[in-house]
Amino acid sequence: MLRQLSAQPLQSRASIAARTGLNKATVSSLISELISARLVREVGIRAGGVGRPSRPLELDGRNLAAIALEIDVEYVAGLARDLAGRDLHNVTRVFDVAGKPPEATIALLASLVQELQEKVRSRGARVAGIMVAVPGLVDMGRGLVMRAPNLSADWRGLPLAARLHAALGEPRFSVQIENDSNLSALAEYREGEDAHVGDMVYVTGQFGVGGAVVIDGQLLRGALGFSGEVGHMVLDESGPPCGCGRNGCWEAYVGLGALLRRVDPKWDLTLDPAEAVEEIVRRAERGDEATLRALAEVGKWLGVGASIVVNIVNPELLVLGGYFARIGPWVYDIAMRELQAHVLAPDLGGCRVTFSILGFSAPLRGGTGLVIDHILSDPGSVTRKAQHSRRRHLS
Amino acid sequence: MLRQLSAQPLQSRASIAARTGLNKATVSSLISELISARLVREVGIRAGGVGRPSRPLELDGRNLAAIALEIDVEYVAGLARDLAGRDLHNVTRVFDVAGKPPEATIALLASLVQELQEKVRSRGARVAGIMVAVPGLVDMGRGLVMRAPNLSADWRGLPLAARLHAALGEPRFSVQIENDSNLSALAEYREGEDAHVGDMVYVTGQFGVGGAVVIDGQLLRGALGFSGEVGHMVLDESGPPCGCGRNGCWEAYVGLGALLRRVDPKWDLTLDPAEAVEEIVRRAERGDEATLRALAEVGKWLGVGASIVVNIVNPELLVLGGYFARIGPWVYDIAMRELQAHVLAPDLGGCRVTFSILGFSAPLRGGTGLVIDHILSDPGSVTRKAQHSRRRHLS
Numbered sequence: 193m194l195r196q197l198s199a200q201p202l203q204s205r206a207s208i209a210a211r212t213g214l215n216k217a218t219v220s221s222l223i224s225e226l227i228s229a230r231l232v233r234e235v236g237i238r239a240g241g242v243g244r245p246s247r248p249l250e251l252d253g254r255n256l257a258a259i260a261l262e263i264d265v266e267y268v269a270g271l272a273r274d275l276a277g278r279d280l281h282n283v284t285r286v287f288d289v290a291g292k293p294p295e296a297t298i299a300l301l302a303s304l305v306q307e308l309q310e311k312v313r314s315r316g317a318r319v320a321g322i323m324v325a326v327p328g329l330v331d332m333g334r335g336l337v338m339r340a341p342n343l344s345a346d347w348r349g350l351p352l353a354a355r356l357h358a359a360l361g362e363p364r365f366s367v368q369i370e371n372d373s374n375l376s377a378l379a380e381y382r383e384g385e386d387a388h389v390g391d392m393v394y395v396t397g398q399f400g401v402g403g404a405v406v407i408d409g410q411l412l413r414g415a416l417g418f419s420g421e422v423g424h425m426v427l428d429e430s431g432p433p434c435g436c437g438r439n440g441c442w443e444a445y446v447g448l449g450a451l452l453r454r455v456d457p458k459w460d461l462t463l464d465p466a467e468a469v470e471e472i473v474r475r476a477e478r479g480d481e482a483t484l485r486a487l488a489e490v491g492k493w494l495g496v497g498a499s500i501v502v503n504i505v506n507p508e509l510l511v512l513g514g515y516f517a518r519i520g521p522w523v524y525d526i527a528m529r530e531l532q533a534h535v536l537a538p539d540l541g542g543c544r545v546t547f548s549i550l551g552f553s554a555p556l557r558g559g560t561g562l563v564i565d566h567i568l569s570d571p572g573s574v575t576r577k578a579q580h581s582r583r584r585h586l587s
Numbered sequence: 588m589l590r591q592l593s594a595q596p597l598q599s600r601a602s603i604a605a606r607t608g609l610n611k612a613t614v615s616s617l618i619s620e621l622i623s624a625r626l627v628r629e630v631g632i633r634a635g636g637v638g639r640p641s642r643p644l645e646l647d648g649r650n651l652a653a654i655a656l657e658i659d660v661e662y663v664a665g666l667a668r669d670l671a672g673r674d675l676h677n678v679t680r681v682f683d684v685a686g687k688p689p690e691a692t693i694a695l696l697a698s699l700v701q702e703l704q705e706k707v708r709s710r711g712a713r714v715a716g717i718m719v720a721v722p723g724l725v726d727m728g729r730g731l732v733m734r735a736p737n738l739s740a741d742w743r744g745l746p747l748a749a750r751l752h753a754a755l756g757e758p759r760f761s762v763q764i765e766n767d768s769n770l771s772a773l774a775e776y777r778e779g780e781d782a783h784v785g786d787m788v789y790v791t792g793q794f795g796v797g798g799a800v801v802i803d804g805q806l807l808r809g810a811l812g813f814s815g816e817v818g819h820m821v822l823d824e825s826g827p828p829c830g831c832g833r834n835g836c837w838e839a840y841v842g843l844g845a846l847l848r849r850v851d852p853k854w855d856l857t858l859d860p861a862e863a864v865e866e867i868v869r870r871a872e873r874g875d876e877a878t879l880r881a882l883a884e885v886g887k888w889l890g891v892g893a894s895i896v897v898n899i900v901n902p903e904l905l906v907l908g909g910y911f912a913r914i915g916p917w918v919y920d921i922a923m924r925e926l927q928a929h930v931l932a933p934d935l936g937g938c939r940v941t942f943s944i945l946g947f948s949a950p951l952r953g954g955t956g957l958v959i960d961h962i963l964s965d966p967g968s969v970t971r972k973a974q975h976s977r978r979r980h981l982s
Contacts, residue, residue, distance in 0.1 A: 329932055338933060391810050405899065407802060414901025415786050418932035421898040426891060426929045428823060436931065496821060503816040504800065504899060506809025534821045536831065537724055537813035538733060 193222060194231065194251060194568040201250040202235060208249070223249065230255040231275070231571050251276065256567065256574065257312040260559025261301050262325040262372060265290045265342050265399040266465050268297065270304040271556035272312050275320070275564055281311035282556070286464050290343050294350055302359040320574050321365045321563040324352065325372035325555035327400045329418050335369055341424075341436035342400040368563075373402030373420055374411055375558030376550070380511050381406050382561055385549050393507040395422060395498060396514035396554070398465065400435065401443040405505055422501055423447070427493070445493035448515050454486035466552060469515045476522050484522065491523030495530025498545075502531065506541045513548035520547040588617060589626065589646065589963040596645040597630060603644070618644065625650045626670070626966055646671065651962065651969065652707040655954025656696050657720040657767060660685045660737050660794040661860050663692065665699040666951035667707050670715070670959055676706035677951070681859045685738050689745055697754040715969050716760045716958040719747065720767035720950035722795045724813050730764055736819075736831035737795040763958075768797030768815055769806055770953030771945070775906050776801050777956055780944050788902040790817060790893060791909035791949070793860065795830070796838040800900055817896055818842070822888070840888035843910050849881035861947060864910045871917050879917065886918030890925025893940075897926065901936045908943035915942040 196211055197203060203211075209219040226232040233252040253276025262269045269284040283304055289297050305322065312319055328340025328347065335353025357367040377394035381387060392406040401423035405412040412419050423443035424436055431440025432450065444450055452459040452468055455475070459468070475483040498510060516523070524547075531540060550557060567574055591606055592598060598606075604614040621627040628647040648671020657664045663682050667675040678699055684692050700717065707714055723735025723742065730748025752762040772789035776782060787801040796818035800807040807814050818838035819831055826835025827845065839845055847854040847863055850870070854863070870878040893905060911918070919942075926935060943949060962969055 329936075339931065341931070403899075407807060412802060412900070414936065415903035416901060416932070416937045418936035419899060419901035421901075421931045424929070424931040425895045425898055429891065438929065496824065500820045500895060501899060503820055504798075504814060504896060505807070506811060506814035506816075508810035534819070534833065536734065536736070536816045536819040537811065541809065541813035542811045 193219070194226070194571055197232065197249060197251045198568060202248040204248055226571060229571065229574065231567075231574070253277065254315070255317050256320040257315075257317045258560040258563030258567075259305060259308050259312075259319055259322045260325065260375070260556040260563070261304060261322065262555045262559070263289055263297060263301070263343070264327055264372075264465070266462065268300055268304065269552075269556060270301075270308050271553065271560055272308040272319075273557075273560040273564070274312075274315070274317055275567065277564070280315055280317070281308055282553075283307055288462060291462075294343075294346050294352075294355075298352070298355050298359050301356055305356075305360055319363070319365050320567055322356070322367045323375070323559035323563050324356065324367065324369040325375045325559050326352065326369050327372050327398070327402065329421070330369050330371045332368065332370055332417055335367070337369065338418075341434075370559070370562065371402065371404070371417075371420070372396075372555040373404045374413075375556075375562065376402075376513055376548075376554035377404030377406055377411065377420075377511075377558070378561055379550055379554045379558035380513065380548060381409065383550060383557060384511060386509050386511070386544070386546060389509040391505070391507045392509045392511060393498075393501050393505055394511045394513060394548075395501070395516070396548075397446060397448060397512070397516040398514045398552075399447055399449050399461075401447050403501065405501075405507070407505075422497065425497060425500060427497060442493070442497040446490050446497065446516075451486055451490050451515075451519075454489060455483050465515070469518050473518060476519070487519055487522040488526055490519070491526030492530055494523055495527035496534060498527065499531050499534030502535050502540060502543055503537075506537065507543050510543055510545045511548050512545070513550065513554055514552065517547040517549070517551065588614070589621070589966055592627065592644060592646045593963060597643040599643055621966060624966065624969065626962075626969070648672065649710070650712050651715040652710075652712045653955040653958030653962075654700060654703050654707075654714055654717045655720065655770070655951040655958070656699060656717065657950045657954070658684055658692060658696070658738070659722055659767075659860070661857065663695055663699065664947075664951060665696075665703050666948065666955055667703040667714075668952075668955040668959070669710070669712055670962065672959075675710055675712070676703055677948070678702055683857060686857075689738075689741050689747075689750075693747070693750050693754050696751055700751075700755055714758070714760050715962055717751070717762045718770070718954035718958050719751065719762065719764040720770045720954050721747065721764050722767050722793070722797065724816070725764050725766045727763065727765055727812055730762070732764065733813075736829075765954070765957065766797065766799070766812075766815070767791075767950040768799045769808075770951075770957065771797075771908055771943075771949035772799030772801055772806065772815075772906075772953070773956055774945055774949045774953035775908065775943060776804065778945060778952060779906060781904050781906070781939070781941060784904040786900070786902045787904045787906060788893075788896050788900055789906045789908060789943075790896070790911070791943075792841060792843060792907070792911040793909045793947075794842055794844050794856075796842050798896065800896075800902070802900075817892065820892060820895060822892060837888070837892040841885050841892065841911075846881055846885050846910075846914075849884060850878050860910070864913050868913060871914070882914055882917040883921055885914070886921030887925055889918055890922035891929060893922065894926050894929030897930050897935060897938050898932075901932065902938050905938055905940045906943050907940070908945065908949055909947065912942035912944070912946065 209216045234247040256275045267286045271282040272280040329338040337347050337350040337352050340347040353367045390409045395403045403422035404420040424441045428440035432444040434441035434444040604611045629642040651670045664679040666677040724733040732742045732745040732747050735742040748762045785803045790798045798817035799815040819836045823835035827839040829836035829839040
């Protein structure tokens with residue numbers, strides 16, 4: 193019912209009954225519950241048509257908010273978005289995540305949540321859940337970071353969800369974690385330029401290079417949720433060193449660190465990565481030779497690596513996100529040439545290649561989207577928790 | 588209903604009605620149709636239980652047969668199997684497919700079908716459909732071979748299904764084509780040692796190297812059916828030449844031709860490939876240095892290439908088929924070492940690695956399986972065609 197209303201607002205109870213196949217009495221009773229939980233509201237205008245007038249309904253998105261947090265090598269960020277999809281507040285902090293113990297990052301994330309939560313409260317809403325985007329292998333079910341090679345070995349087997357929940361003082365709402373590229377791919381599937389293309393490969397460049405595969409609109413998770421690790425496909429065992437300790441991973445050719453070091457071996461990698469990308473763009477625009485050569489090299493390897501994924505998956509769409517989108521003008525032609533040279537199927541097997549328009553915010557958008565999804569799928573999770581908490585207050 | 592009976596024979600009409608959710612009158616009427624089409628038969632014994640006794644039913648697999656054909660670089664093969672899954676006849680012919688025009692191969696395939704069809708008839712059955720396994724990119728819907736780099740450029744855009752159907756004198760049954768690795772993967776999913784593992788990657792070594800990905804028990808086909816082209820993942824652009832005209836494809840490292848040339852640069856590649864593999868095994872068993880070195884090299888690159896697919900898909904099972912299964916004892920440990928070195932997820936992300944026990948017959952088994960599937964899904968396709976044909980005789 194909530195999905196119905198989310199997709200098409202201002203429906204009557206009768207229309208919802210017809211569309212969901214539930215009978216009208218059931219719909220009326222459920223709607224009453226959702227209205228008292230403030231997830232649905234009646235709208236003042238009257239629906240047209242014959243028969244007894246009924247007040248149309250819409251999703252009441254103002255009272256609940258989702259928070260997404262993102263951990264990257266050199267920064268953390270957060271976004272609060274209400275159930276109606278409106279951004280309430282966002283925040284970014286440059287921070288040496290890789291160089292500090294995880295506890296420091298968790299404390300910083302907790303302070304970000306407090307800042308976001310205050311904004312949410314000042315809008316009269318409450319937080320319904322938190323999703324943390326992690327640049328590494330994640331066991332979603334247990335809330336564990338299994339491995340995050342671009343952060344540090346301290347993140348191996350880290351119960352991040354539980355630690356952050358504890359750092360927040362064990363709030364009512366749940367804290368979950370997910371791989372950042374998976375969340376970006378979900379955002380791309382929903383809000384990207386080519387939203388709702390069913391078979392999609394998403395590749396994102398930050399310091400790390402991540403990816404995700406969407407098949408028939410569903411994230412390919414694999415046996416244990418470790419799919420999409422395209423950044424660590426080995427392209428040449430004797431290639432440049434990678435943050436994961438191996439050599440010649442794709443990331444070691446096309447990650448942001450690889451580009452910056454190629455432009456200038458002494459580049460200060462602790463500076464804001466978004467700022468670093470802008471500096472690269474400025475140098476490329478004024479025709480700096482070293483920068484253009486480095487971008488051409490990234491373009492070449494971008495195409496070589498992407499061809500492998502395209503050969504395996506035969507997607508309808510390949511989306512290049514993260515910083516790749518920003519350097520698109522200098523890498524697209526070169527990458528396409530390599531793709532065409534290495535993909536066996538004619539015309540890339542029908543695959544279109546685009547750059548993401550979502551920018552660095554993709555993991556955060558995907559993260560809030562997933563929290564909102566959980567609420568729409570199981571509104572009881574919000575109302576039940578409230579009751580549970582009331583009971584706890586009484587005992 | 589047919590799937591029900593295939594999965595569990597000797598059911599009563601009442602039991603089928605209960606399991607399918609159809610009412611008993613509908614089931615009785617459909618069963619009568621299937622009995623007269625000789626797809627189902629009543630068995631003499633009586634089902635136990637209370638109430639009016641009813642004669643149990645089973646799939647009548649004896650009257651219809653599926654034929655699968657396989658085209659490889661150096662041979663063609665065929666298998667006839669009845670609906671009950673019993674092999675009726677199989678045949679292999681060494682033939683220089685790559686060196687001759689496609690017409691010669693099509694004529695040979697037609698003669699194989701005639702031989703198989705005679706055996707089918709001598710068992711009192713008739714052919715219900717043909718599936719041809721092709722080592723290349725296949726447009727299944729249009730029956731076109733798009734590209735088959737290990738055969739020749741003449742196979743590009745070849746309407747193989749229509750040509751073979753014509754060469755057979757336009758019979759009633761349909762001729763379809765599918766990628767050989769896809770068919771092998773289906774056989775593995777149904778008849779392999781680890782049958783019914785939902786998330787599986789299948790990699791098969793013949794002269795070409797093919798692959799297929801099974802997700803939740805379904806073949807990943809991709810946008811246009813060109814997925815699973817693992818053989819042409821580029822491992823090193825300056826690597827050895829590949830049959831596809833590129834350099835450094837995975838196939839150029841681990842295909843059977845690469846192994847044979849590494850053992851002896853003058854190996855006669857037109858000999859029966861199965862016999863060549865046995866010769867390699869004999870040499871390895873007696874400790875021939877050049878052979879052991881070549882096998883170690885294949886093992887290494889098998890692991891490197893497989894790690895890429897495992898990083899992307901995170902399968903529960905990786906099955907190595909074709910000739911890889913036969914050389915397993917000499918490549919397993921080396922391949923596993925490389926896999927563990929290059930897969931980011933701990934313990935290969937839960938992926939088990941096995942060798943296929945189906946041998947060279949996997950594409951044929953998968954091919955007959957798919958024909959039988961079509962009949963079970965749409966028995967009308969067989970009965971309707973018979974009627975259509977009768978009408979044609981009358982006109």
